[in-house]
Amino acid sequence: MYDNVDFKLRDADIDFKIDFLSETPCFFDVSGELCFNGEKVITGKLDNFDITINRSGVNIKNGSLCKYYLGDNFKTMGRAETKRAIEKISDTLHLPIGEATVTRLDIAQNFIVRQPVKVYYNHFGEMKNGGRSPVTRDGEIETLYYYQSRGLLVFYDKIKEQQAKRKPIPELYQNRNVLRYEQRYTSRLPKSFNVEKVTGSMLYNEKFYIDVINRWRDNYRAINKLNDININFETMRTKTDLYNLGVLALTEIAGGELNFISQIKEAQLTGILTKKQAFDLKQSVTAACKSKDGTTVQNDAILELDKKVNEAVKFYR
Numbered sequence: 001m002y003d004n005v006d007f008k009l010r011d012a013d014i015d016f017k018i019d020f021l022s023e024t025p026c027f028f029d030v031s032g033e034l035c036f037n038g039e040k041v042i043t044g045k046l047d048n049f050d051i052t053i054n055r056s057g058v059n060i061k062n063g064s065l066c067k068y069y070l071g072d073n074f075k076t077m078g079r080a081e082t083k084r085a086i087e088k089i090s091d092t093l094h095l096p097i098g099e100a101t102v103t104r105l106d107i108a109q110n111f112i113v114r115q116p117v118k119v120y121y122n123h124f125g126e127m128k129n130g131g132r133s134p135v136t137r138d139g140e141i142e143t144l145y146y147y148q149s150r151g152l153l154v155f156y157d158k159i160k161e162q163q164a165k166r167k168p169i170p171e172l173y174q175n176r177n178v179l180r181y182e183q184r185y186t187s188r189l190p191k192s193f194n195v196e197k198v199t200g201s202m203l204y205n206e207k208f209y210i211d212v213i214n215r216w217r218d219n220y221r222a223i224n225k226l227n228d229i230n231i232n233f234e235t236m237r238t239k240t241d242l243y244n245l246g247v248l249a250l251t252e253i254a255g256g257e258l259n260f261i262s263q264i265k266e267a268q269l270t271g272i273l274t275k276k277q278a279f280d281l282k283q284s285v286t287a288a289c290k291s292k293d294g295t296t297v298q299n300d301a302i303l304e305l306d307k308k309v310n311e312a313v314k315f316y317r
Contacts (some may be wrong), residue, residue: 001213001312002077003182005065006104007089007200010057013099020053027093046092058095061104074110074158074170074178076312083204098201102189106200107216108182110158110173111308115301117157117179125153125224125257125289132258138171146223150192151185153219181309183216217313224289225302226256247288257289 001111011018018024021040042053049063066077069085077085090097101270113120121141126132130146130153142160146153158180162169174249189198202208254260261282268278 001107001109001216002105002203003064003073003108004083004104004184005063005102005203006059006061007097007100008057008059009095009097009100013057013101014096015151018095020058021055023093024053024058024093041135042127046085046089059101059223060089060097064106071312072167072170073108074173076109077211079110079204079206082209086200086203097198100200102198102200102203105185105203105212106182107212108180109216109309109312111179111181111312112173113177113179113301113307113308114304116177117160120179120301120305125226126261127153127223128220130219130222146219148219150188151183152182153223154179154182154184179305181216181220183219213313217309220309224257224286226258226289235240242249244288251285251289258284260285 011020021042025042025044028046032043034041034043036054039054044051044059047063049060049068052059052061064073065085066073066075067261069081069088072079086097089095117279118140121134121144124132124144126294127146130148131148133145134141135143135145142156144155156179158178159169159173159176161180162284185192187201190196193208195202195208251260254263264273264278264281264285266271268275273281
């Protein structure tokens with residue numbers, strides 16, 4: 001499940017003396033040397049990772065741990081592979097990368113799906129504590145982002161990404177629809193995971209790993225799924241049922257939950273609705289769309305993806 005991982009190892013993290021500037025460059029491809037704030041810095045590459053070294057430590061970043069160890073990031077890196085990958089970097093650089101601080105962490109999975117990837121985007125609505133931000137081209141969503149306080153979620157077409165980069169597509173995925181779902185932690189990882197710091201060795205700790213992939217699943221679940229409304233009059237028993245069905249029907253006419261809420265926001269901005277009126281209407285729409293008492297059924301695309309996300313978590317534990 002892990003993909004991009006950034007490591008930062010400092011001399012204070014290890015219990016032996018090492019001259020980073022003179023010893024470590026022997027073990028990777030050096031590409032340059034520069035002076036930054038009066039300090040010597042050596043840069044280079046370790047396979048697909050960028051490396052920067054100064055007198056106090058080393059930064060390993062901008063690379064996929066999965067690609068480094070497994071050859072590409074179409075494959076899925078579980079806990080055992082993660083341990084071996086970090087051991088490989090440690091052996092190559094002669095440094096204890098297990099003691100390094102992790103400053104970025106991506107959790108990702110590729111899903112072979114039945115329908116074109118763009119179909120699934122249309123069913124992803126708003127997310128609590130995550131701002132929805134689609135990137136479109138010619139009126140269609142190409143990539144879908146949900147920005148969170150310490151990272152983001154990303155959905156995109158993995159085949160199109162590989163083709164754009166002119167990278168080979170593994171045989172298993174050729175002529176298939178491949179939806180990739182990533183969760184990226186890009187800052188303040190200790191606060192995100194309620195730990196003092198996240199280290200390389202923690203990535204393959206069973207308890208930590210299960211927590212990480214459960215969060216990945218739960219964030220997917222927190223996205224409100226759209227266009228799964230099917231009016232079932234047999235379920236109407238009360239005035240509230242009738243009210244919710246009416247709101248659901250009106251929501252469909254308006255083009256879905258996002259479009260309806262957007263129209264309400266616009267009415268507030270133009271002064272047609274007060275802030276309180278707009279809030280109440282949005283609450284009614286959201287509550288009706290969340291109703292699952294037989295008045296709504298999920299779309300086949302969402303049912304398919306829900307199942308795949310749940311299976312991924314179970315399998316890679």
